[in-house]
């Protein structure tokens with residue numbers, strides 16, 4: 382028997398409350414009963430996003446919402462500035478290219494946050510830029526980019542700030558309206574503790590104005606149509622009904638656990654504990670400067686087979702910890718502590734990493750990582 386632990390930065394484990402809610406018999410979506418549920422979930426999503434704009438639900442993973450963000454606000458040939466500091470930054474560029482935009486990359490070393498001055502310089506150099514595309518939390522490098530500073534650069538220009546918040550929404554306190562974000566997207570299988578299959582997206586007033594002019598092709602992901610339906614507490618197409626039940630359960634669970642502020646605090650402590658554990662184990666953090674509270678990136682010591690390490694953790698020890706993506710494949714581990722993750726998940730993750738490294742011949746003294754994490758985690762119970 383192998384007990385499984387899912388400690389990746391997504392998909393993440395789903396609390397029983399949400400699993401049970403998703404087992405609710407499917408109701409028809411054109412009913413008052415569903416509209417009431419939909420209205421409540423819409424309210425919960427606006428609170429989560431920190432916006433007075435409607436938050437739309439798409440039957441897609443986060444990448445679908447990223448595509449919708451682009452196609453609904455931009456036009457063929459538009460110049461966009463992309464913060465490219467990881468795999469998901471590259472995804473913005475791929476989407477932009479696929480739809481005939483002209484992306485300009487602000488390249489950032491993987492593992493480091495973007496310097497906001499570099500974004501400003503790109504905007505000064507290309508004053509016709511219509512949008513800046515960025516990840517708030519770049520999950521592939523476990524970096525948190527400085528969103529507020531970037532927002533200061535876009536706010537007073539005729540330029541949208543389009544943010545992939547897939548591992549920052551529900552993780553970091555960054556209310557969309559107050560921060561100055563124009564388009565914000567997230568997906569269900571990260572901090573929202575649900576299976577993959579629903580994405581959330583909201584547009585600021587400035588972005589909705591851009592949507593009136595945007596000429597990129599869109600049909601299923603036509604957000605103007607989605608908004609009209611949402612205003613009538615329904616959706617244009619069949620919504621992911623069971624996921625909407627799941628969202629309601631998650632919002633209720635968060636509300637009865639101290640609200641999102643308590644969740645942000647828990648995230649901060651878990652991430653701090655994970656980093657303390659990594660250092661105490663004698664390992665190197667991938668992103669020491671501006672780490673994301675969603676996941677901790679750990680450099681795999683030289684001489685250790687990184688791919689083999691991830692397989693050993695997963696197949697022999699039952700612990701799923703993500704490896705690296707793209708150019709970081711085989712070189713890092715990414716310990717997720719997002720969503721339903723708690724104190725003891727971090728301890729288990731660090732213990733498993735130490736044990737797997739010891740098995741692969743690395744010079745590791747067992748127990749130092751978990752002990753350092755425990756010291757930080759005591760804060761959760763004070």
Ligand SMILES: *Cc1c(COP(=O)(O)O)cnc(C)c1O
Nearest residue numbers: 442443444469518520547548568
């Ligand atoms: C997971 C993730 C995505 C991709 O989401 P999918 O659900 O796989 O479409 C995009 N951006 C970030 C930052 C992510 O963490």
